[in-house]
Amino acid sequence: MSQTALAPLTLQNKLESARAAARVLATATAGQKNAALTAIAGAILASAGRILPANEADITRAREGGLSAGIQDRLRLDRSRLESLAAAVLQVASLVDPVGQAVRGSTLPNGIKISQVRVPFGVVGVIYEARPNVTIDIAALALKSGNAAVLRGGSAAQSTNQVLVEIVQEAISSVGLPALSVQTIDEFGREGAQQLMRARGFVDVLIPRGSAELINTVVAESTVPVIETGAGVVHVYLDESADLDMAADIVVNAKVQRPSVCNAVETVLVNASAAQRLLPTVLQRLRNVGVTIHGDEATLAIFADAVPATEDDWGTEYMSLDVSVRVVEDLDEAIAHIRRYSTHHTESIITNDLGRAERFLAEVDSAVVMVNASTRFTDGGEFGFGAEVGISTQKLHARGPMGLGELTSTKWVVRGTGQVRS
Amino acid sequence: MSQTALAPLTLQNKLESARAAARVLATATAGQKNAALTAIAGAILASAGRILPANEADITRAREGGLSAGIQDRLRLDRSRLESLAAAVLQVASLVDPVGQAVRGSTLPNGIKISQVRVPFGVVGVIYEARPNVTIDIAALALKSGNAAVLRGGSAAQSTNQVLVEIVQEAISSVGLPALSVQTIDEFGREGAQQLMRARGFVDVLIPRGSAELINTVVAESTVPVIETGAGVVHVYLDESADLDMAADIVVNAKVQRPSVCNAVETVLVNASAAQRLLPTVLQRLRNVGVTIHGDEATLAIFADAVPATEDDWGTEYMSLDVSVRVVEDLDEAIAHIRRYSTHHTESIITNDLGRAERFLAEVDSAVVMVNASTRFTDGGEFGFGAEVGISTQKLHARGPMGLGELTSTKWVVRGTGQVRS
Numbered sequence: 001m002s003q004t005a006l007a008p009l010t011l012q013n014k015l016e017s018a019r020a021a022a023r024v025l026a027t028a029t030a031g032q033k034n035a036a037l038t039a040i041a042g043a044i045l046a047s048a049g050r051i052l053p054a055n056e057a058d059i060t061r062a063r064e065g066g067l068s069a070g071i072q073d074r075l076r077l078d079r080s081r082l083e084s085l086a087a088a089v090l091q092v093a094s095l096v097d098p099v100g101q102a103v104r105g106s107t108l109p110n111g112i113k114i115s116q117v118r119v120p121f122g123v124v125g126v127i128y129e130a131r132p133n134v135t136i137d138i139a140a141l142a143l144k145s146g147n148a149a150v151l152r153g154g155s156a157a158q159s160t161n162q163v164l165v166e167i168v169q170e171a172i173s174s175v176g177l178p179a180l181s182v183q184t185i186d187e188f189g190r191e192g193a194q195q196l197m198r199a200r201g202f203v204d205v206l207i208p209r210g211s212a213e214l215i216n217t218v219v220a221e222s223t224v225p226v227i228e229t230g231a232g233v234v235h236v237y238l239d240e241s242a243d244l245d246m247a248a249d250i251v252v253n254a255k256v257q258r259p260s261v262c263n264a265v266e267t268v269l270v271n272a273s274a275a276q277r278l279l280p281t282v283l284q285r286l287r288n289v290g291v292t293i294h295g296d297e298a299t300l301a302i303f304a305d306a307v308p309a310t311e312d313d314w315g316t317e318y319m320s321l322d323v324s325v326r327v328v329e330d331l332d333e334a335i336a337h338i339r340r341y342s343t344h345h346t347e348s349i350i351t352n353d354l355g356r357a358e359r360f361l362a363e364v365d366s367a368v369v370m371v372n373a374s375t376r377f378t379d380g381g382e383f384g385f386g387a388e389v390g391i392s393t394q395k396l397h398a399r400g401p402m403g404l405g406e407l408t409s410t411k412w413v414v415r416g417t418g419q420v421r422s
Numbered sequence: 423m424s425q426t427a428l429a430p431l432t433l434q435n436k437l438e439s440a441r442a443a444a445r446v447l448a449t450a451t452a453g454q455k456n457a458a459l460t461a462i463a464g465a466i467l468a469s470a471g472r473i474l475p476a477n478e479a480d481i482t483r484a485r486e487g488g489l490s491a492g493i494q495d496r497l498r499l500d501r502s503r504l505e506s507l508a509a510a511v512l513q514v515a516s517l518v519d520p521v522g523q524a525v526r527g528s529t530l531p532n533g534i535k536i537s538q539v540r541v542p543f544g545v546v547g548v549i550y551e552a553r554p555n556v557t558i559d560i561a562a563l564a565l566k567s568g569n570a571a572v573l574r575g576g577s578a579a580q581s582t583n584q585v586l587v588e589i590v591q592e593a594i595s596s597v598g599l600p601a602l603s604v605q606t607i608d609e610f611g612r613e614g615a616q617q618l619m620r621a622r623g624f625v626d627v628l629i630p631r632g633s634a635e636l637i638n639t640v641v642a643e644s645t646v647p648v649i650e651t652g653a654g655v656v657h658v659y660l661d662e663s664a665d666l667d668m669a670a671d672i673v674v675n676a677k678v679q680r681p682s683v684c685n686a687v688e689t690v691l692v693n694a695s696a697a698q699r700l701l702p703t704v705l706q707r708l709r710n711v712g713v714t715i716h717g718d719e720a721t722l723a724i725f726a727d728a729v730p731a732t733e734d735d736w737g738t739e740y741m742s743l744d745v746s747v748r749v750v751e752d753l754d755e756a757i758a759h760i761r762r763y764s765t766h767h768t769e770s771i772i773t774n775d776l777g778r779a780e781r782f783l784a785e786v787d788s789a790v791v792m793v794n795a796s797t798r799f800t801d802g803g804e805f806g807f808g809a810e811v812g813i814s815t816q817k818l819h820a821r822g823p824m825g826l827g828e829l830t831s832t833k834w835v836v837r838g839t840g841q842v843r844s
Contacts (some may be wrong), residue, residue, distance in 0.1 A: 010801075042636035106806060112795055121817050122787065172754050198640075204817050223642055225818040235524060246840040253842035348836075359633035361835050364451050365544065373534055373838025382843070383536060383834075384528060386494050395543050395626050395831035396647040409817035412805075414770075416795025418668040421804070 008275040009410035010047045010118035011188050011195050014071065014180070015123070015150065021178035022122045022148040023226035027062075029089060030097035032177060033143055037093035040140065041086040042202045047167050048082055062130075062156050074131050075157055082141030092140040098405045099146045113415045118408040120146030121204040125196050127218055129210040135164045138207075139182045141389055142173070145407035150203060151184045154210075158186045192336045195226040197222040204409075206238060229402070230393030231317050232262035232345035234375045237360065238270040238278050246372060247350045248282045250325075253374040254258070254348070256289050260319045262391060263346055264380040267314060267324040276328045279303050282312050283325065283421045298327035303324045314341045331356050335363050345393050346378040367393055427644035433610050433617050435623040436602070437545070437572065443600035444544045455565055462562065462594035463508040469589050470504055476585040477554065484552075485580050489757060496553050497579055507558045514562040517808045520827045521568045534830065535837045540830040542568030543626040545828060547618050549640055551632040552576030557586045561604045561628075563811055565594070567829035571702050572625060573606045573614050574763040576632075580608045580741045593744030615635035617645040626831075636740075649824070653739050654684035656797045659782070660692040661755045661773035668794060669772045672705045673745075673797040677768070678711050682741045684813060685768055687798040689746040690738060691756045694720070697749045701725050712800035713743045721748035747793060753778050756787050767815050768800040789815055789822035 009017070025033075034300060034332045044051070066360060075087075087115040098118050099397050105115030124147045129136045134151055142149035153161045165184045173179035204394045205225050208218035212231045219226055229397050236254055254265035270278055275298065283293050293299070293306035294313045300306055306325070313324045314337070328334045340348055342353045348370035349360040357371045377403060380388035385403030391400040398406040428666055431439070448453075466473070477499045477719035484494050499507075519542050527537030546569045550556045557575055575583045587606045595601040606616040619640060627647050630640035634653045641648055658676055660669050676687035697720065705715050705725045708804055715721070715728035716735045728747070735746045736759070750756045759771055770792035773780040776815060779793045790800045800823060802810035807825030814820040820828040 015800075022786070023787075026787070059630060084784060108799075108804065108806065112799060116822075119787075158730040220645055225647075225816060227785050227818070245573070245839070249840065249842050257843055335699050337713060362444075365445075365448070365541075366833070368836060369840060370836040373836050375841045376843040377836060377838075377841070378834075379532075382530065384530065399537075400834045410821050411788065412604040412800075412822045414791040414792040414795050414799060416793060418665070418671065418794050419799070420671050420796040421679055 003365040004378060010193055014183050014185060017180040018148040018150050019202055021181040022120065022219055022274055023068070023150060025146045025177050025181055026120050026122070027214035028146060028177060030099075030195070030387065032175065033097065034061070034093045035175040036143055036172045036177050037089050037140055038080040039174050040136075040168050041089040041093070043167045043171040044082055044086045044089070044136065044268045045136060045205060045268050048079055049161075050167065051077060051082065051160065051163050056156055057159045067156060068104050070159060070328055071130060071156065075160070077132055077134060077160065081133070081205075084306065085133055089140045092144050092387050094405060095144065097144065097410050101405070103410055110419050111417060112419050115413050116410045117413055118405065119411045121407065121409050121418055123148045123150060123203050124407065125152070125199070125203040125206040125216065125224065126421040127152045127193055127196065127206065127208045128154065129214065132157050132164060132211060135184075136168070139165075139304040144148060145404050147407060148181045149183070150196060151182070151186075152188055152196055153184065155186065155189070161186055172326065172422055179391065194221070197224060200224055207390065216242045227390075227392055227402070227406075229390030229393045230262070230345060231343050232264070232391075232393075233267065233315060233317050233341055234265050235267045235269060235338050235342060235349070236265045236375065237331075237349045238274060238282070239331070239349055239353060240271040240274040240355055241356075242274060242278060244278055244281055247278055248285050250348070250350055250374045251282050252285050252370070254376055255286060255291055255323050256321070257374075257376055259321055262317070264319070264377050265323065265375050266316065266318055267326065267341065269326050269328050269337055271331075271334070272327050272329055275302055279325070286323060289321075291323055293320045295320060295323045296326045299325045316342070319320045331359060335360070338364055338366075343393055346370065346375045348373055348375050367391070426535070430607065433607055433614055433615040436607060439602040440545045440570040440741065441624055443603040444542065446600050447565070447568045447570060447603055448521075448542050448544070450539065450599060452566060453522075453754040454597060455519065455568070456515045459511050459562055459567055460597050461596050462517075462558075462590050463511040465589045466504055466508045470501055472589065473499060473504065473582065473585050475639050479581045487804070489578060493552060493578065495625040496524045497582070497655050499554055499582065499673065501603060501705050503555070507555055510559060511562045514566050514809050517826060518565065519627050520828065520830050523827070524529055525832055527630060533839060534841050537730055537835050538832045538836055539617050540611045540827065541833045543831050545570045545572060546829065547572045547574070547624050547625040547628040549574045549615055549618065549628065549630045550576065551636065551637065552578035554579050554582040554586060556631060557606075558581050558590070560588075561590050563809055563826060563829060565603060569829060570750065571605070571785050572618060573608075573834060574605070574618055575606065575608055577611070583608055587598070616643070619646060622646055629812065636712055639775070646844060647810075649791065649814055649820055649828075650816045651812030651824075652684070652767060653765050654686070654813075654815075655737060655768055657689045657691060657760050657764060657769045658687045658797065659753075659760075659771045660690065660696060660704070661768070661771055661775060661778055662693040662696040662772040663755070663778075664772040665774065666698060666703055668698055669700055670707050672770070672772055672796045673704050674707050674711065674792070676798055677708060677713055677745050678743070680797075682745055684739070685797050686747065688738065688740055688742070689748065689763065691748050691750050691759055694749050694751055696785055697721070697724055701747070711743075711783060716744060716746045718748045721747045752756045753781060757782070760786055760788075765815055767813065768797045770797050771772055778817075789813070794839045
């Protein structure tokens with residue numbers, strides 16, 4: 001307990017202490033990590049008096065700075081949201097620890113035993129926008145998977161994040177794990193983000209969460225390995241054999257149930273021979289709940305209550321009650337359209353034809369391909385992972401919904417009795 | 423069969439045709455891919471008359487350009503090496519096809535069936551040095567795993583690679599798969615390599631193979647995801663309980679059996695309390711087969727037939743009959759030394775103490791950690807993978823020896839019967 005005022009940590013100091021914390025976390029037991037998570041959940045609930053004023057300061061700045069009502073809403077924390085955050089942390093505590101899980105193993109002919117086991121990455125960097133809930137979510141997921149976390153949140157949430165990270169650090173420290181297992185580098189601004197993207201040897205993996213622009217910037221500038229959690233221009237294709245009710249139920253669910261998320265459908269493709277049979281009902285049900293239809297010419301000829309689709313519409317992730325609709329000649333044209341405009345997140349075919357179902361599953365190159373199911377099922381929680389780290393649209397390391405296991409690497413453990421290679 | 427002379431393909435043309443070929447390969451059967459591999463093996467043996475003159479031209483240029491004897495040797499193909507290459511291709515044909523393998527799956531409570539299956543990456547880019555055998559190895563591994571390959575080899579091997587790729591393309595085409603599944607972009611020089619590193623959307627993963635300098639350049643400049651196959655500053659730690667014969671056998675094997683490869687040991691650490699017992703025998707056996715010992719002061723005090731180690735020695739991958747030797751106080755100091763100087767490839771402890779063995783396995787953060795085994799076992803062939811794509815020293819996607827499975831991504835296949843999310 002020194003009486004001397006400590007100099008503020010430099011970014012390099014912070015990265016070095018993250019690395020040191022990661023070494024301790026790598027061999028922490030599930031019991032220790034769960035104790036830290038339980039302490040964090042308790043501290044969130046007990047600290048509303050510290051968190052909410054800081055959050056109010058961020059919101060006031062946002063309002064005065066003219067930020068949109070949507071951004072202000074994403075920024076806002078209240079008691080109910082704090083309760084949800086604490087519950088999410090306890091949910092992470094209840095999951096199985098991925099660290100130490102054996103992926104595969106064998107005994108070699110010479111008697112050497114090899115096994116590939118899950119180990120933490122080490123230090124996970126996350127760059128995200130002004131959503132304070134991400135600060136807590138990522139801290140919990142990183143801790144559970146044995147990783148230290150270095151966080152760079154949106155500047156609009158800086159006061160809130162500062163307090164949240166302090167509370168998390170106090171809670172971690174209270175159970176004997178390193179306080180600096182979770183750190184923010186918000187105070188270093190854009191320069192800090194730049195350094196984080198180039199911190200090879202200090203940061204093992206970088207996860208950008210947010211807009212396509214944010215993700216593209218991180219991918220372009222980072223020399224640290226990146227996991228992209230991507231945008232979703234998601235398609236549903238109505239095959240000529242599609243059941244009408246099923247088609248309508250799935251399209252409406254995929255568009256309307258939560259339009260602002262990445263697994264919501266943005267484009268409906270329909271086979272020309274079934275367009276007259278399917279579109280009037282499917283599109284009217286969408287109109288009934290306020291969806292704007294952006295149709296191609298053939299769609300407009302069948303269903304008049306629509307606006308003409310522009311070329312840009314086909315590549316747009318609306319995240320709103322809008323949907324693009326196109327009539328295609330056959331499965332080949334549907335697959336070609338998806339190839340051209342999809343972000344390779346999720347695509348679903350509605351069909352009763354086995355051959356075309358299998359072709360769609362095999363030939364559409366997306367993280368998740370579906371038959372007769374709503375695209376909204378692309379979700380870590382729905383897949384039974386228990387926690388949602390994000391949905392990867394890249395092909396390296398993780399693809400589709402990411403659970404705790406995707407926040408780990410592996411190491412090979414080799415046990416011999418003196419063997420040498422001949 | 424047009425009589426018009428075709429314009430040479432631009433690099434962009436080549437990338438687009440690789441993408442188109444990848445779509446065909448993605449759904450090719452194992453039978454088709456194995457037929458292509460068998461045809462390639464046959465063509466290599468039948469085409470010595472085309473390959474060897476091109477290779478001779480490269481070697482002549484290398485000699486006239488003053489390239490080292492080592493480079494000239496790596497460049498050289500002869501009938502015996504062609505036979506080995508053909509045999510390696512047939513070996514790849516004999517392996518199980520990774521595409522379509524189910525990694526995991528389950529039935530959700532609502533009846534939806536999900537399964538995660540292996541799929542090809544799509545287009546694999548490889549940047550490597552003047553080793554024509556890599557051209558054939560990578561072509562075979564990429565084909566077997568359903569990937570198209572875009573190759574950028576060292577300019578010194580350009581004539582050889584040109585002929586090899588032509589022969590591979592003819593063989594692939596002869597079994598009805600796309601000739602442009604394997605392409606070289608050597609003719610575009612350094613500018614071509616730059617474009618390859620930035621070909622997001624056309625190249626799914628880029629694998630640099632060669633020197634640390636080459637790998638670092640690709641990591642720094644690439645916006646395409648990279649798998650690093652890295653250098654090895656590999657350590658063996660002789661614990662105070664190490665058996666003398668086992669220690670000597672393993673150190674000699676790890677250093678001498680093939681000194682020029684990445685899994686050969688470069689630094690031997692020894693516990694101070696066992697140095698007098700172990701070092702004289704271990705180091706004399708190394709001296710007997712011509713190894714130069716670079717020792718710290720404590721080592722030189724015990725074993726005089728050595729040169730003083732410099733600070734640089736501890737971080738050097740000798741790839742020659744040289745070894746660094748240091749006496750450390752305890753396991754903590756050994757682990758700290760490894761943390762500082764290791765490239766996180768492979769480290770082995772020689773011990774009879776269970777507790778220290780487990781600590782070493784848990785705390786050393788390398789792709790492969792061993793107890794009482796030669797570091798030379800870090801090898802895809804030894805691990806039973808059947809083929810060696812490389813040894814990854816990164817933590818994302820692949821770590822340690824890479825088999826065919828590491829050349830694949832996954833996709834989630836979701837089969838419903840009309841389910842929507844509530």
